[in-house]
Amino acid sequence: xxxxxxxxxxxxxxxxxxxxxxxxxxxxxxxxxxxxxxxxxxxxxxxxxxxxxxxxxxxxxxxxxxxxxxxxxxxxxxxxxxxxxxxxxxxxxxxxxxxxxxxxxxxxxxxxxxxxxxxxxxxxxxxxxxxxxxxxxxxxxxxxxxxxxxxxxxxxxxxxxxxxxxxxxxxxxxxx
Numbered sequence: 610x611x612x613x614x615x616x617x618x619x620x621x622x623x624x625x626x627x628x629x630x631x632x633x634x635x636x637x638x639x640x641x642x643x644x645x646x647x648x649x650x651x652x653x654x655x656x657x658x659x660x661x662x663x664x665x666x667x668x669x670x671x672x673x674x675x676x677x678x679x680x681x682x683x684x685x686x687x688x689x690x691x692x693x694x695x696x697x698x699x700x701x702x703x704x705x706x707x708x709x710x711x712x713x714x715x716x717x718x719x720x721x722x723x724x725x726x727x728x729x730x731x732x733x734x735x736x737x738x739x740x741x742x743x744x745x746x747x748x749x750x751x752x753x754x755x756x757x758x759x760x761x762x763x764x765x766x767x768x769x770x771x772x773x774x775x776x777x778x779x780x781x782x783x784x785x
Contacts, residue, residue: 646694646782649731652685654692658725659699667700667766671725674774682778694737696781698727701742703766708748721765722746723773729781738781745773 646653655676660668675696676686689695702724709718723746728739749765752758 646684650693652687652691652693653679654687654689654695655679656689656695656697661699661701662703664703664766667703667770670767670770671700671773674770675777678774678778692732694729694731696727696729698725700725716751718748718750720746720748721762721769723769725773727777740777740780743773743777743780745769745776
């Protein structure tokens with residue numbers, strides 16, 4: 610009886626191990642190559658984005674997150690005149706919509722979406738990558754205190770800016 614139970618446990622363990630190995634081997638996940646911008650681009654300048662929205666100061670948040678994303682991935686940030694490539698663009702819109710209500714008129718949550726248009730140009734001004742209408746959104750809670758709601762909105766903007774910078778960097782490096 611113990612021998613049969615031992616064989617059963619051993620067989621079950623082998624099946625689990627084989628399934629785990631097959632899952633790992635057949636998984637489509639791969640690490641990206643280098644996250645770099647190509648052989649001819651070793652330095653980048655990120656210009657301050659132009660803010661075409663009513664949200665004051667978001668150009669600083671978005672530009673700083675783009676700079677952080679480039680440096681995090683091993684790129685050297687320099688001034689425009691010394692750069693192999695220059696990233697520039699605009700924050701085109703940041704609409705806000707209510708996503709949940711209490712009753713018929715009281716908002717509980719809102720969603721803010723950022724739309725940006727960007728281009729990466731080489732030192733001769735030739736556009737080597739561009740994208741219009743790149744967007745990301747984030748939901749934030751509405752509280753009875755306006756100050757608290759404004760804080761939640763600002764934190765949502767910070768969060769979506771970080772994610773948008775990651776998305777932009779990923780799109781740019783996919784080209785190279």
